[in-house]
Amino acid sequence: MFQALADPTRRLMVERLCDGPASVSELAAPLQMTLSAVVQHLAVLEESGLVRSQKQGRVRTCQVDTQALRSAERWISERRTLWEKRFDRLGAYLAENPEEPKEGPQT
Amino acid sequence: MFQALADPTRRLMVERLCDGPASVSELAAPLQMTLSAVVQHLAVLEESGLVRSQKQGRVRTCQVDTQALRSAERWISERRTLWEKRFDRLGAYLAENPEEPKEGPQT
DNA sequence: GCAATACTTAAGCGTATGCTTCACCAACCA
DNA sequence: TGGTTGGTGAAGCATACGCTTAAGTATTGC
Numbered sequence: 001m002f003q004a005l006a007d008p009t010r011r012l013m014v015e016r017l018c019d020g021p022a023s024v025s026e027l028a029a030p031l032q033m034t035l036s037a038v039v040q041h042l043a044v045l046e047e048s049g050l051v052r053s054q055k056q057g058r059v060r061t062c063q064v065d066t067q068a069l070r071s072a073e074r075w076i077s078e079r080r081t082l083w084e085k086r087f088d089r090l091g092a093y094l095a096e097n098p099e100e101p102k103e104g105p106q107t
Numbered sequence: 108m109f110q111a112l113a114d115p116t117r118r119l120m121v122e123r124l125c126d127g128p129a130s131v132s133e134l135a136a137p138l139q140m141t142l143s144a145v146v147q148h149l150a151v152l153e154e155s156g157l158v159r160s161q162k163q164g165r166v167r168t169c170q171v172d173t174q175a176l177r178s179a180e181r182w183i184s185e186r187r188t189l190w191e192k193r194f195d196r197l198g199a200y201l202a203e204n205p206e207e208p209k210e211g212p213q214t
Numbered sequence: 215g216c217a218a219t220a221c222t223t224a225a226g227c228g229t230a231t232g233c234t235t236c237a238c239c240a241a242c243c244a
Numbered sequence: 245t246g247g248t249t250g251g252t253g254a255a256g257c258a259t260a261c262g263c264t265t266a267a268g269t270a271t272t273g274c
Binding site: 023025035059060 | 249250251252253
């Protein structure tokens, strides 16, 4: 998932797909690389669940799947708020115990 | 950023740091690899802005920086809602134009 | 001062990643 | 029917990544 979003080309592809579905060659058009490379990126995106696609005739149409995006968002959000809560507690602790916290407020 | 979160070990380290600051060796303790490897992961996390650290005496203490997490979260969230809005519009369109959308509602 | 601790840095190594080329197949269409 | 379009799959290659070992530096405690 994060692996899939790690590559800038793939992020571009996701951004493009957020503007609407696209065929493989439409996706490839703005990118400075072969169709083959784009297809390989697409495979990674599909494996990660970020993108789905179906073939109709000879053209494959791709679109994003927000489920995966949602879960990545949740992962980050949970970690972030966890830390921010901790940070608040630390603030409160420091306000009450003004000096020499030789043993920190671990846990 | 996403690059940094792409590695499972680094995600573990971030999770650990969300429970509170830790020294390099505390961070390394639960991981089945050398201190050296952990330090290298740490460097990636610091470059990405996900983690900050400072050295006091001979021990380096690390903590997460929510700024970076926040911006990753925003990126995902923006893309996701963008797509979901589009999806809603498409639903409305289909409800009003029941047949043969030979030219899709692109844009 | 001396040893232990807590990193730090550099070199090396195997595997994964991102890309290309080339050959190929399946629609479409003039 | 034959050429063009749109995509697929395999092979190969250069570079990046994750890790190890090994040698070194800067604190800390006795």
